Amino acid sequence: MTQAREPLGIMDGNPPSCDFSTKTKRGVYLSKGLAFVILVIFALALVATAFIVYNFAACPATDQLANVTKYELTHCDQSKLLVIPLSTENSKSVIPLETTTVLTTTEEIEAVVTDVRLPTNVKPDRYYLKLTPYIYEGNFTFDGELSVVVTVKNDTDQVTFHGVELTFHSINLFEKADGRSVRVVRRTEDVPRQFHVLHLNETLKAGRQYVLNITYTGILNDNLHGFYRSSYEAKNVTRWIAVTQFQATDARRAFPCWDEPALKARFTISIARPSNMSSVSNMNNVGREPHKTLPNYTWDHYAESLPMSTYLVAFAVTDFGSMSDKNFTVWARKEALSSAAYALDIGPKILSFLEEYYKIKFPLPKIDMIALPDFKAGAMENWGLLTFREIAMLYDNNIYPTTAKARVAAVVAHEIAHQWFGNLVTPAWWSDIWLNEGFASYVEYVAVDAVEKTWESMEVFVLNEVQSVFKLDALTSSHQISVEVGNPEEIGAIFDKISYGKGSAILRMMNHFLTNEVFNSGITDYLNAKKFGDAEQRDLWSALTNAAHQKGALDADVAVIMDSWTLQTGFPVLTITRDYDSGLVSLRQERFVLINNTVDNQTAPVWWIPVSYTTASEKDFKSTRPRVWLRGERAIEVKNISAKPDEWLIANIQQTGFYRINYDSRNWRMLVEVLNNPTRFQEIHPINRAQIVDDAMNLALAGRLDYRTALDITSYLTHERSYVPWKAGLVALGYIDMMLSKGAYYLEYKRYVLRLLDGAVKDLGWEVSVNESVVRAQQRADLLSTACHLEHVDCMEHAVRMYTNWMLTPNPDAYNDIHADVRSTVYCVGIQAGGAREWRFAWERFRVASAPAERELLLTVLGCTRAPYLLYRYLELSLRNDSGIRKQDTVRVFSAVASSAIGQPIAFNFVRANWQRIKDYVGSVSTLNTIVKVVTRRLNQPHEFDELERFINESCTELGRPVLQVLESTVANVKWMESNYQTIVDWLLETDQDSKTW
Known part of the structure; x- marks a missing residue:
């Protein structure tokens, strides 16, 4: 799954007193007598309903069960039919409502939620699923008929499975061999664990197979999980669709x-859909037939799948x-379909590359990719049916920025990479989800680099996946890559930068110390050994x-x-201290933490660290294999590093290792000198220039390096023109921008950075x-955005003029001559410099825009x-x-508002x-966590921390680790202001005396 990539965004004041509600307040008043009569009628109706359910257990608007005398399970080729005859006692196995026990009391919940894993007594082998969604009938429900063939692993008198927000109509259990009915005496619903437990009147025997038949009704919800509804406008008509998103634990909302993830099975799926619509699923369509009871519906029957997890x-x-292009098909709204052409072009290329990369042919007969108007994640790797947000799959070079093309390529590559790593071989439990997401996050860059060779994807990887995750992993409230999780909220919380970014970074590190040949060979062996099954990280190791021992690549x-990287939280900083007289070099490791608390050196974590390096005389930035190892040692001394006293030394070539580097002061000064030399700075590889900037600024942020040294390094950016170092500099300086933006000396900061940018x-x-x-398009977007943000006069005037001209266009929705690559800057400045008129103009453009990128x-x-009332x-x-x-x-809205010093207090309040x-509105713990995170990033005063802590303690305790990370980040901001604010102000004032260009 690709994470949704949300932007960032700021103010103070109180909420407006006006009521935006569209509802009218109304009331109905009843006398006591009338109320009593209604209550009696209601009670009688309940009794009658229970009687009907008990006797008939019918599921409305579905193909009925042929008088409950048989149940048909149709295989993928439509030629095999498994018929289970039922005895005359079959009706007794239908569970009436009054025999269902729901565990909801506090005592029961506390007793139950100790283990969220299913019992291992029963394992599913095959699912036969028939679904009828009611999309235009007005009630947004769906009927389901399910048969599951299960194998009993251990003798048991209970069958336990998952189900959420499903209303059961009938439950039947049979022995597969002879069709003998097994009586279900009671169903218990364990709400906290989302279990349904069937209590049987006999013991199921190990080794035997049974068939569980269930008819039920579910909800086409609007919370973007499970089987949910979505809509879009076409020619002023609302069009409804029904789609799925099951990762991590939402398949249970669509069928019992x-x-x-480890409980893989084969699936045979049939979908009943309105005859004027179409359906698509994991496998190829093998037959259609009219629905027997719904005249305007058609059944689509799909081939039996390979063994796969329910979340796929x-x-x-x-x-x-x-x-379509052979076995590749793209789906989108008809008016947006042409924008799916690039995805259809690059998808087969990436698939072909990855078949060669993995040395395993893609095992399914087809791939469908569908662009959805509403989708919570960025995209999802369902086997054979990849689902995307529209913005992650659609691209049109006439209306989309150039950078959107790179986004589509990356997301398509990520999801196709999952078809092997995640789908063919699946983690045994969510604790190793990083095997899925880390690998796909790494391979997406490898694949895009192979098919779009000019994009410098592997250099951009360092920015997006290595440096971006360092700050989160520097928190003590971070987590291990491989971490134990239980309930769905905990599982959802680990789909974060640690699993994606750090996971991909350590795989890249391993690739470099093993070599491509060894790494790829080991990956292929792993996939072949575990295909169609599940695995743990030790299987990969x-x-x-x-592979490494066979090739002699590792001892x-x-x-x-x-394990030192996946089973420990955090990452190391490697401090390199040189004795310039003897040539002896000391390497010492310790955990890098944002708040530099004193740590007991005896219990502090240590890592196996591969160390590559080069010197001023060597300038070898191609050899990334380690020349030295710290084998879980806190410190070592190295004698054979041939660097002269007047030569700089740079370690961690191309930042292939997931750690920061600190040097002694003399080596730092030599690096400052070479970087600030306009004719020599390019002697250092662009990735290492970016690394030096990022390491220095973050070492200073954590109190490990003097800020004056770090800022002296950033001054070299005046003559830098490569994208990767510039982006690293903008991100590092962006933290100072955020911290100083409400202070008295922000003007000096702006003047300094504008001199760098000029x-x-x-x-x-x-x-x-x-x-x-x-690359050039991305660099232009970033640098122009920063220049205008800092109120560069020419930038502001140019942007305001372009926005005003667009507003004056007679038909602004049909004609917009602002190039898509610079629209983000022009629009933002135009709105910022204007008032309600400019804001309303953009709002109207949003309301009528159809292109996802423009929206x-x-x-x-x-x-x-900057108008509080508009925010x-x-x-x-x-x-x-x-x-x-x-x-x-x-x-996105909360992030946009909170992205400035003006809007942040407004968003937080x-x-x-x-x-x-x-x-109540968002219905998602992960979304709530993200909202809290984006509206609190700028808090840096003690009283602001107190307000945040009080709010979290009173309202957000259920959000778990992510809010602890928010609290810790805010503490770090407060401490940073106390420790570094004056130092930076003094440096800026000294620097400002030299030049006052702006």
Whole structure:
């Protein structure tokens, strides 16, 4: 799964007193007598309903069970039919409502939630699933008929499975061999664990197979999980569709199942859909037939799948259009279908590359990719049916920025990489989800680099996956890569930068110390050994160790090395101290933490660290294999490093190791000198220039390096023109920007950074050339955005002029001559410099825009206004179903508002004042965590921390580890202000005396 990548965004004041509700308050008043009569009628109705359910147990609007005398299970080729005859006692196995026990009391919950794993007595082998979604009937429900063939592993008189928000109509259990009925005497619903337990009147025998038949009704919810509904507008008509998102634990919302990743089974799926719509699922369609009881519905029957986990099951019922290239098909809204052409072009190329990369052919007959109007994640790797947010799959070079093309390629590559790593071989439990997400996050760059060779993808990897995760992993409240998780909220919380970014970074590190040949060979062996099954990280380590030993590439066990990275929280900083007289070099490791608490050196973690390096005379930035290892040692001394006293030394070549580097002061001074030399700085590889900037600024942030040294390094950016070092510099300086933005000396900071930017901004300019490279387009977007943010006069004037001209266009929705690559800057500045008129203009453009990229951009820039009342109104609109803001974009709105010094207090106050309303609306713990995170990033005063802590203690205790990370980050901000604010102000004042260009 690809995470949804949300933007960032700021103010103070109180919520407006106006009521944005569209509901009219009304009341109905009853006399006591009338109320009593109604109560009696209601009670009689309940009794009658229970009687009907008990006697008939019918599921409305579905193909009935042929008088409950047989149940048909149709295989993928439609030629095999498994018929289970029922005895005359079959009706007794239908569970009436009054025999269902629901565990909901406090005592029962406390007694139950000790182990969320299913019992291992029964294992599913095959699911036969028939679903009928009611999309246009008005009630947004679906009927389901399920048969599951299970094998009993241990004698048991209970069958336990998952199910959430499902209403059962009939439950029958039979022995497969002879069709003998097994009586179900009671069903217990364990709400906290989302279990349904069938209590039987006899013991099921180990080794035997049984068939469980269930008919039920579910909800097509609007919370973007399970089997859910989505809509879009076409020619002023609302069109509804029904789609799925099951990872991690939401298949149980669509059908009763054993919803754990290791419990793989084969699936045969049939979907009944309106005859004017189409359906798609994991496998190829093998037959259609009219629905027997619904005249305007058609059954689509799909081939039996390979063994797969429940979270990878997928289906969609839409009225979309499609385009195909052999076994590849893309689906999208008909008016957006042409924008899926690039995904259809690059998808087969990536698939072909990955078949060669893994040395294993893709095992399914087809791949469908579908762009959905509403989708919580960025995309999802369902086997054979990849689902995407529209913005992650659609691209049109006429209306989308060039950078959107890179995004589509990366997300498509990520999801196709999962078809092997995650789908073919699946983690045995969610604790090793990093095997899925870390590997796909790494291979997406490898694949894109292979098919789009000019994009410098492996250099960008360092920015997006290595440096971006360091700050989170520097918190004491971070977590191990491989971490024990239980309930669905804990599982959802580990789909974070640690699993994705750190997971991919340590795989890249391993690739470099093993070599491509050994790494790829071990991966192929692992996949072949575990295909169609499940695995743990030790299985991967074993395969890689065998490959390394066969090739003589390593004299250690991969598990010993890599467990130090996956089973420990955090990462090391390697301090290199040189004795310039003797040439002796000392290497010492310790955990890098943001708040530099004193740690007992005896209990502090240590890592196996591969150390590559080069010197001023060597300048070898190609050899990334380690020349030295710290084998779990806290410190070592090295004598054979041939660096002269006047030569700099740089370690961790191309930042292939997941750790930071600190040097002694003399080596830092030599690096400052070479970087600030306009004719010599390019002697250092661009990735290592970016690494030096990022390491220095973050070492200073954590109190391990003097800020003056770190800022002296950033001054070299005046003559830097490469994207990767510049981006690292902007991110590092961005923290100072955020901390100083409410202070008295922000002007000096702005003048300093604008001096750094001047040359690069002039070189890039506003004019976008034909066939602009992705790297140059990204650099222009970042640098122009920063320049205008810092109120560069020419940048502001140019942007305001372009926005005003667009507003004056007679038909702004049909004609917009602002190039897509610079629209984000132009729109933001135009709204920021304007008032209600400019904001309303952008809002109207959002309301009518159909291109996902334009809609996403407008949602982001609407937070650029400096008018508090508009920001409050924008937050209000994000919680209204009728506003046009999709629920998937709620976080984007909060992030946009909170991204400035003006909007952040407004967003934080709004969240505190409307917390219950937000919880009810978004319906997702992960979304709530993200909202809290984005609205608190700028807090850096003791009283702000006190307010945050009080809010979390009173309202957010159920959110778990992510809010602890928010608290720790805020403490770090407060301590940073106390320790570094004056130092930085003094340095800026000294620097400002030298030049006052702005």
